[in-house]
Amino acid sequence: MTTMTLPPPRTLGPITRTDVVRYQGASGDLNPVHHDEPFATGAGFPAPLVVGMFPAGAMFAWASDWLGADNVRRVRCRWQAPVFPGDVLVISGTIAKMYEEGDEPRVDLELVATKQDGAVAVRGWATFVRSAS
Amino acid sequence: MALNKESLGAVGEPFELVVERGKIGELALAVGAKDLTRPVPTFFTTMFHWERLRPGSNPWHKVGMSEERGMHAEQEYVFHGPPPAAGTTLTCTSRIESITEKQGKRGGTLTFAVMVTEMRDETGALRVEARMTGVETEVAPEGTP
Numbered sequence: 001m002t003t004m005t006l007p008p009p010r011t012l013g014p015i016t017r018t019d020v021v022r023y024q025g026a027s028g029d030l031n032p033v034h035h036d037e038p039f040a041t042g043a044g045f046p047a048p049l050v051v052g053m054f055p056a057g058a059m060f061a062w063a064s065d066w067l068g069a070d071n072v073r074r075v076r077c078r079w080q081a082p083v084f085p086g087d088v089l090v091i092s093g094t095i096a097k098m099y100e101e102g103d104e105p106r107v108d109l110e111l112v113a114t115k116q117d118g119a120v121a122v123r124g125w126a127t128f129v130r131s132a133s
Numbered sequence: 134m135a136l137n138k139e140s141l142g143a144v145g146e147p148f149e150l151v152v153e154r155g156k157i158g159e160l161a162l163a164v165g166a167k168d169l170t171r172p173v174p175t176f177f178t179t180m181f182h183w184e185r186l187r188p189g190s191n192p193w194h195k196v197g198m199s200e201e202r203g204m205h206a207e208q209e210y211v212f213h214g215p216p217p218a219a220g221t222t223l224t225c226t227s228r229i230e231s232i233t234e235k236q237g238k239r240g241g242t243l244t245f246a247v248m249v250t251e252m253r254d255e256t257g258a259l260r261v262e263a264r265m266t267g268v269e270t271e272v273a274p275e276g277t278p
Contacts, residue, residue: 053208076210
């Protein structure tokens with residue numbers, strides 16, 4: 001069985017409003033609750049809520065930088081706690097399972113993005129093909 | 134207010150998504166990826182741009198989720214082989230896959246709606262399935278707006 005070494009955790013942040021605006025422009029999700037301060041506070045939030053797909057995207061990019069972007073076969077995430085500008089997230093993961101799918105060696109990962117107060121902001125699950133190298 | 138159960142099965146107009154090198158790099162930079170040349174696993178969230186160019190393509194609004202009490206709960210992408218590379222033209226179709234209820238831990242009913250978007254390449258092969266789950270709470274949970 002091939003051994004796999006996890007890369008070190010990746011830090012995201014402190015997240016700025018500019019980071020969020022750049023992400024929203026790139027993704028095309030222009031929901032104003034994520035960048036428009038009066039809109040967000042009017043909706044009862046203390047500040048614009050960081051768009052969830054931003055830390056989720058960063059979490060899965062940590063995995064695809066490690067295992068290869070072409071090797072991803074499935075990702076899924078669930079948001080658990082709100083993130084606001086100024087928060088710092090630490091992205092890390094563990095290997096849940098290594099197996100063969102047909103002839104293809106695969107690995108399942110469990111991923112997490114944790115806030116500075118210890119709360120889990122996003123939890124994720126990913127399946128990658130393990131390349132021969 | 135409950136979600137519109139009649140939206141179950143609603144299908145949007147097919148829309149085009151061209152996988153572009155510039156957009157791949159832009160989203161990769163935005164999420165802090167090191168590889169800026171290949172799609173990050175959440176790249177196909179950029180379908181937002183393409184839906185906007187094709188009126189009637191997004192059936193999500195038929196679900197009638199509240200702006201105040203609705204939120205993005207889960208997201209999934211399934212890839213049949215490597216994610217489509219720059220230069221691929223995908224034809225995408227979204228449909229409302231399920232609407233289900235469950236009791237919340239802190240009281241009140243949680244209603245989940247799932248929209249799946251199938252993305253097919255020039256040969257008609259299914260390459261990507263995007264599955265978005267939204268949740269609406271019956272009453273705003275304590276401590277959140």
